[in-house]
Amino acid sequence: MRDKRSDALLAWYDRQARDLPWRAPPGSEQAADPYRVWLSEVMLQQTTVAAVKDYFARFTEKWPRVQDLAAAEDAEVMAAWAGLGYYARARNLLKCARVVAHDLGGVFPDTEDGLRALPGIGPYTAAAIAAIAFQRPAVVVDGNVERVMSRLAAIEVPLPTSKPLIRDVAAAMTPQDRPGDHAQAVMDLGATICTPRSPACILCPLSADCAARAAGIAADLPRKLPKAAKPERRGFVYVAQRGDTWLQETRPPKGLLGGMLAFPTSEWSEDPAPAPPFAADWEALGDVRHTFTHFHLTLTVLRADAAGNADRGTYAPLDPGALPTLFAKAHRLVTQRFAAGA
DNA sequence: GAGGCGTGGAG
DNA sequence: TCTCCAAGCCT
Numbered sequence: 001m002r003d004k005r006s007d008a009l010l011a012w013y014d015r016q017a018r019d020l021p022w023r024a025p026p027g028s029e030q031a032a033d034p035y036r037v038w039l040s041e042v043m044l045q046q047t048t049v050a051a052v053k054d055y056f057a058r059f060t061e062k063w064p065r066v067q068d069l070a071a072a073e074d075a076e077v078m079a080a081w082a083g084l085g086y087y088a089r090a091r092n093l094l095k096c097a098r099v100v101a102h103d104l105g106g107v108f109p110d111t112e113d114g115l116r117a118l119p120g121i122g123p124y125t126a127a128a129i130a131a132i133a134f135q136r137p138a139v140v141v142d143g144n145v146e147r148v149m150s151r152l153a154a155i156e157v158p159l160p161t162s163k164p165l166i167r168d169v170a171a172a173m174t175p176q177d178r179p180g181d182h183a184q185a186v187m188d189l190g191a192t193i194c195t196p197r198s199p200a201c202i203l204c205p206l207s208a209d210c211a212a213r214a215a216g217i218a219a220d221l222p223r224k225l226p227k228a229a230k231p232e233r234r235g236f237v238y239v240a241q242r243g244d245t246w247l248q249e250t251r252p253p254k255g256l257l258g259g260m261l262a263f264p265t266s267e268w269s270e271d272p273a274p275a276p277p278f279a280a281d282w283e284a285l286g287d288v289r290h291t292f293t294h295f296h297l298t299l300t301v302l303r304a305d306a307a308g309n310a311d312r313g314t315y316a317p318l319d320p321g322a323l324p325t326l327f328a329k330a331h332r333l334v335t336q337r338f339a340a341g342a
Numbered sequence: 343g344a345g346g347c348g349t350g351g352a353g
Numbered sequence: 354t355c356t357c358c359a360a361g362c363c364t
Contacts, residue, residue, distance in 0.1 A: 044360040051350070051359085085348030088363075122362045142360045160343095187360055196358070197353075227357085256347065293347050325349060 005152070005209050006175045006182055012205035013185035018192070020049065021056060026181050034108040034133040035066045041125045041132075042093055046086060049191070055084050066108070069094070070101030075250070078259050079322035087324070091259055092120025110134040132180035139171045140183040144190025149173075150222035151194060154211035158223040166222075194218075230295050235268035237288075237299045237330045238276055241338075242306035242315050247277060249313035256292065261322045263330060264312050268297055277312050280304040285337050288329040301330050303338075 010026075017026045022040035024032040039059060043052045058080060063069035069077070074094060081090035096118045100108055108129070109115050115126040127138035146159065149169040155162050175182050193204045199218050201207050212218040240247035251262045266275035276282055282302040290297045306315065320331050 041360065046347090046359055046361055047349080048351080048359050083349075085350090086361085088347065089361090092362080120362070124361060128360070140360090143358090144360065183360095191360085258347090291349085293349095294345075 002175055003173045005206055006173050008205045008209075009185045009189065010175075010178060010181060013181055013188060016188065016192075017181075017184070018049075018188055021053070021060075023184065027178070031135070032133050032180070034110075034129065036060060037129050037133040038066075038096075038108060038121075038125075039093075041128050042089055042120055043084065045089060045125070047084065051084065055081070065106070066097050067101045067106050070097040074259065075261075075322075079261065079319060082260065082322050082324055083328070085325075087258055087260055089120060091253070095119040096121065108133070110136070112136065112138050128183060131183045135178075135180060137174055137176050137179040138183075139167060139174050140179075140186070141167055141170055142187065144187045144194075145170050147196065147222055148186055148190050148194045148206075151199070151212035151218050152206060152210050154215055154217065155221065156217075156223060158225055162222065230291065231270075232296050232298070233268040233270065233272075234298050234300070235272045236266040236274055236276075237301055237327070238264045238282065239301060239303045239330060239334050240277065240280075240306045240310065240315075241303070244317055245315040246318040247306065247310050247313045247315055248318060257324050257326070260324045260327075261319070262324070262327050264310070265299065268299075276302070276304075277310040278306075278308045280307045285333055288326070288333055290326045290329060297326070299326070299330060301333050303334055 014026045022032065022036045024030055040052065040056055043055055062080065063072060072094070077094050078087065078090055081087060099118060100106060110130070112126045112130045115121050115129050116123065124140065124142045127140040130136035130138040131140055146166050149155070149166045150162065153169045155165055157165065189204070193200045197219065201210070201213050201218055204210065207213050210218065212221050247264065249262055249264060251257050251260050253259050264277045266272045282304045285301045285303055288299050288301060318331070320328060323331060
């Protein structure tokens with residue numbers, strides 16, 4: 001038995017589907033490649049399509065198959081992910097690729113449970129891959145689905161309390177056939193029509209069935225609990241140059257910017273103590289500002305020509321593209337003040 | 343289950 | 354400038 005809202009949505013999707021490099025066209029006989037679906041879904045976690053596109057192209061060009069990715073060096077993958085954020089995704093991506101390549105014969109599991117057991121694949125991503133790559137009628141619930149379903153059913157209970165109800169609404173709408181297209185259709189609708197701020201209800205294929213639209217509260221849903229303010233932290237970042245080389249280190253494998261290339265820093269706190277990697281005449285070049293998920297940060301950039309041995313990091317030619325954005329900002333400040341390499 | 347975990351774009 | 358936020362996961 002089919003839901004007529006799903007029919008209307010699929011008809012809209014057949015006309016309006018976004019052409020994305022990891023997708024099979026709507027109603028396509030040819031299924032999407034599970035490796036590409038998985039890679040795109042991980043990259044798209046909490047991340048916009050616009051931000052993902054170039055990274056997806058570079059990854060698939062460099063590593064066309066999961067076996068290729070599994071064989072890559074950790075540092076190479078972290079460098080390729082630099083700038084995309086949430087770096088635990090890249091660490092888990094590599095772990096997952098190696099499990100699939102080494103333990104599963106290079107074949108992704110084709111069930112939600114099988115996928116869910118892999119590193120970096122949670123409830124949403126497992127359902128999405130199962131539906132999109134394997135035509136399983138999984139109930140796919142992400143931020144778009146939460147917004148669309150909250151509005152369709154005029155759910156005024158705030159998130160996350162409303163999650164179970166939202167899932168019920170989404171389940172009732174999920175078709176047995178074309179579940180992958182259905183999931184992607186809801187996401188396209190959420191990204192282009194049923195947007196967070198100013199939904200274009202006039203263009204929506206579901207507007208006649210939308211309780212929030214009828215009540216004139218579509219733009220107000222879903223309701224969310226207010227968020228805590230971000231605290232301020234400060235710190236020092238030390239940029240040491242020796243000829244054409246820069247003092248750099250790989251951050252510890254867990255926590256903030258874990259596993260990423262970096263310059264040495266002090267602690268980050270309300271009142272940080274300086275922590276230069278060696279004694280020198282450090283020149284303050286200015287501050288860089290950066291906002292993370294849960295705090296604001298101001299780092300004072302200190303630069304020196306390498307004098308003695310550093311107690312941390314190594315001197316090597318720098319690949320600025322491998323730096324996460326915070327350290328790319330510090331690097332930019334230094335290169336603005338000093339000709340490259342000087 | 344609540345908090346840690348990035349980034350760049352939009353309004 | 355500032356807030357919100359975009360296809361969540363892990364602990």
